[in-house]
Amino acid sequence: MALALLLEVLIRQQAVAESEGQRANLLQSRLADALSSVQDGVALFDSRDRLVTANDLYRQFMAPVAEVIKPGRLFQEIIDAEFERGVVRQECEIVRSGKLADHALPSVQGCEAELFDGRWVSINVYPTADGGHLRILRDVTGRRQMNTSLHDSLAWLRGIMNTVVDGIVTIDDSATILSFNAAAERIFGFGADEVVGRNVNMLMPDPYRSEHDDYLRRYAETGEARVIGIGRQVKGQRKDGAVFPLELAVTRMNQGGLVTYIGVVRDITDRKRVEDALVESEQRFRDLAESASDWFWELDADLRFTFVSGRVRQVLGVGPGYFIGRSFTDLASSCEDPRDWEVQQSLIRARRPFRGFIFIHRMTNGAIKFVEMAGRPAFDPEGKFFGYRGTAADITPLKRHEQELATQSALRQAIIDNMGQGVAVFDGDERLVALNTQARQLLDLSENDIETEMSTLEGLLLYLAVQGEFGRSGAMMTKVRRRLERLRRNPLRVFEHARPNGWVLEVRSTAMPGGGLILTFTDITDRKKVEATLREAKDAAERGNRAKATFLANISHELRTPLNAIIGFSELMKHEIFGPVQPPAYCSYVDDVHESGMHLLELINDILDMSKAEAGMTDLVDSPVDMAALIKASLRMMEKRASTNGVILLTDLPDHLAFLRADERRIRQILLNLLSNAVKFTEEGGTVRVTARVEPQGMVIHVADSGIGMSSEDLSRVMEPFVQADTRLSRKYEGTGLGLPLTKALVLAHGGSLTLDSIPDQGTTVTVVFPPERVMGERSPENGEADESWRRG
Known part of the structure; x- marks a missing residue:
């Protein structure tokens, strides 16, 4: 009998154990299914800090160490593996120690971290009743991006507040100043640090100052507005005590439980002056607070809600009873997009998991909430379907942000399409x-x-x-x-x-x-056609100019041929190459013939150069020109003529004058023409001074003489070809009247400018400016080879 009783007891204990095991397996299955449908990564640790279970999303977040996240692993082993494989970006030993400390003393506040793939997650640790810990990872990448966008918007708004012409003052419901922009500082004369934190009535003269607090209190109690939402002209008081009229508009803003008044002030003492610079600025503050509350739900085999967690009341304003007993198909009428419902129905009929199903919930106050659901099918141990389990989250802030982006994108596209x-x-x-x-x-x-x-x-x-x-x-x-x-x-x-x-x-x-x-x-097709027409007309004009140049070249050649014979033979006779000239009186005639021939050749050359310049055909052979050496050489060439006329030549050059990228022969021609004119029109005992400097406008060369000068009428006439100023020295010396016009044409060919300044009987100053792009650095042994290469092209 004792053995029979013992056997009966053992049989009963085995039955109870099997029942408890089946129940534990069922609970374990329901827990695993619930964790798989949760939109967060979840890991459960027991009281010995060993991993009990973790869902697939948690392993996805921790992908580099997914093989380490297995039941039975110590939390510290998992953290060490995360640290070694760089799961969290820029994680140091101090951060790792902080994780261990947070795990030991869990805090609901949690923290946020950037993962290896660029996603951001919030990490929260919750204690369990058995002494273990629940670690939850939530993807907050979207919220971080929205926060970044919000911070940029706030910085943009602050920038506007500091640049608008109107003063902007914000106060709280106790009339304490919260902000004071730069325009307000300019209007009232106070610095922001002098007014922030003090009562706004310090900016008002009496009696407004003493009445303001009572007015604000009365408005809060009765809603009677005198300025708020209306705007009016009032009196303000500056720091120096001066009272002035201003235009005030006040707006009330409710943000959560905080009431803020925004005042826009405009000094209208001189309305006409400020009207031209008026910039109206509308300030908008948005509440982008995003609820992070998710809730759980369950459906039975008939797809009716059997369970909804209590957190639904905090977000949607309805209790769990609002959903209990309702069919999931009731959400079809609330689906954001009817096409999404068709997809959702096909997934449920196939008993497949779903994620991202969105329906719209209208609250009792008329507000609309967007809810995103995710769920997984539930099966009993025999594989029989008995419902769905999952989570729901409020994504209203995200949807509103998407709608704003879509609106801005459409607006941007409409603008550029027009x-x-x-x-x-x-x-x-x-x-x-x-x-x-x-x-x-x-x-x-x-x-x-x-x-x-x-x-x-x-x-x-x-x-x-x-x-x-x-x-x-x-x-x-x-x-x-x-x-x-x-x-x-x-x-x-x-x-x-x-x-x-x-x-x-x-x-x-x-x-x-x-x-x-x-x-x-x-589309510049029509413009190119016009350009082609103009180019053809220009080519025709250039062909005419070339014909003119060809004619002048031929004429100059025909004239130079006999002139060369006259100059050559007269020079032979002048130097008595084949014996003395008899009688000696002929020597003076030979000198006259030679001098006249040279003068006529110079005249022909000037006419040809002038015609080329007028046709824009002046050929320039650019090379680095040592301007200091060239100026000194030109002065040496003029020394004999200057000494003959009793004129003193002076120079004023810096120690290291920059090189000039120009045609050296043409620059020498410019300098000799200017020096020749200066010496020619300067009386005995006078001076001719040459200066050169590199200034911001380029290289500037002055040729100043103390000669006879010219009147303002003569200054405009001497720049015309074949025209001379009618002065007493112009009659003493011969001239063609081409020197200055030709010189100016050569300067213009280099992209420079030539100006004349003259006072009768005091002298004339010619200023030549070559553009900065032609000014080169000082020549040195290091860049000599580069200059030679530049000359060769």
Whole structure:
């Protein structure tokens, strides 16, 4: 009997154990299913800090150490593996120690970290009743991006507040000043640090000062407004005590439980002066607080809600009873997009997990909430379907942000579609973010050819290359890479592109702040046709000028041939090469013949140079010119004539005068003409001074004499060919009247300028300025070889 009783007890204990095991397995299965449908990464540790279970999403977050996350592993082993394999970016030993400390003493506050793949997660640790810990990782990348956008918007708004012309003052419901922008400082004379934290009535004269607090209190109690939401003219008081009229508009803003009043003030003492600079600024503050509360739900085999966690009341304002007993199909009428419901139905009929199903919930106050659901099918140990389990989250802030972005994108597209130019906008990663209608028309692109936000700069160029936009010959990829490299190397470019259909486009490339590129396309086909017509007319005119130049060259050649004989033979006779000239009186005649021949040759050369200059055919052979040496050489050539006339030559040059990129022969001609005129028109005992300096406007050369000078009427006349000022010295010396006009033409050919300043009987100063781009650095042994290479081209 004792054995029978013992056997009966053992049989009963085994039955109880099997029942408890089945129940534990069922609970374990339900826990695993619930964790698999949760949109967070979840890991459960027991009281000995050993991993009990972790869902797939937790392993996805910790992908580099996924093989380490196994039941039974110590929490410290997992943390050490995360640290060694860089799961968290920029994690140091101090951060790792902090994780261990947070795990030992869990805090609901948690922390946020950036993972190896660029995602951000919030990490929260919760104690369990059995002494263990629950570690939850939530993807907060979207919220971080929205926070970044919010911070940028706030910085933008602060920038506006500090640049608007109107003063902006914000106060709380106790009339304490919260902010005071730069314009308000200028209007009232107070610095922001002098007023922030003090009562706003310090900016008002009596009796407004004493009445303001009572008015604010009365408005809070009754809602009666005298300024708020209306605006009016009031009196203000500056720091120096001066009372002045101002225009005040006050707006009340409720942000959570905080009431803020925003006052916009405008000094209207001199209304006409401020009207031209008036900038109205509207301040908008948005509450981007995003609820992070998720809740759990369960459906039975008939797809009716059997369980909803209590957190639903905090977000949607309804209790769990609102959903209990309702069919999941009731959400069809609330589905954001009817097409999404069809997809959802197919997933549920197939008993497959789902994620991202969104329905709309209208709250009792009329507000709309967007709810995103995720769930997994539940099966009993025999594989029989008995419902769904999952989570739901409020994504209203994210949906509103998406709607705002869509609105801004549509507005941006509408703006650029109405532009007369074609516009293509690429972001910092060279993705196409905007392409207007005009660009599609100019490049023959349809909506199906290039889709915005699905193409790149390289893709667009490759498509155009395939269409033969860059010619049919050569390798397409080579053409694309070459153009792509040019745009990357120098994004600020303007060039012309001839299309196969005969159109000519002007393409302007501009870099965007913060990265990116804007390409604009302008149809300049008609302009190019006009340019071609003008070019043909110009060519015809140039042909006429060349005919004139040819005629002058031929005439000069015909004149020079007899002149060379006259000059050559007279020079032989002058130097008595073949014996003395008899009688000796003929020597003076030979000198006259030689001098007249040289004078006539100089006249012919000047006429030919002048005709070339007028036709714009002056040929320049640029090379580095040592201006200091050239000026000194020119002065030496004029020393004999100057000493004959009793004129003193002076120079004022710096120790190291820069080189000039110019035609050395023409520069010498310019200097000799100016020095010859200065010596010619300076009386005995006078001076001629040459100075040269490098200034911001370029190289400046002054040739100043103390001669007879000219009147203002003569200054305008002497720049005309064959015209001389009618002075007593102009009659003493011969001249063609071509010196100054030819000199000016040569200066202009170098891109410079020539000006005259003169006072009768006091002297004349000629100023020649060569542009900065022709000024070179000082010559040195190091750059001598480069100069020689530059001369050879």
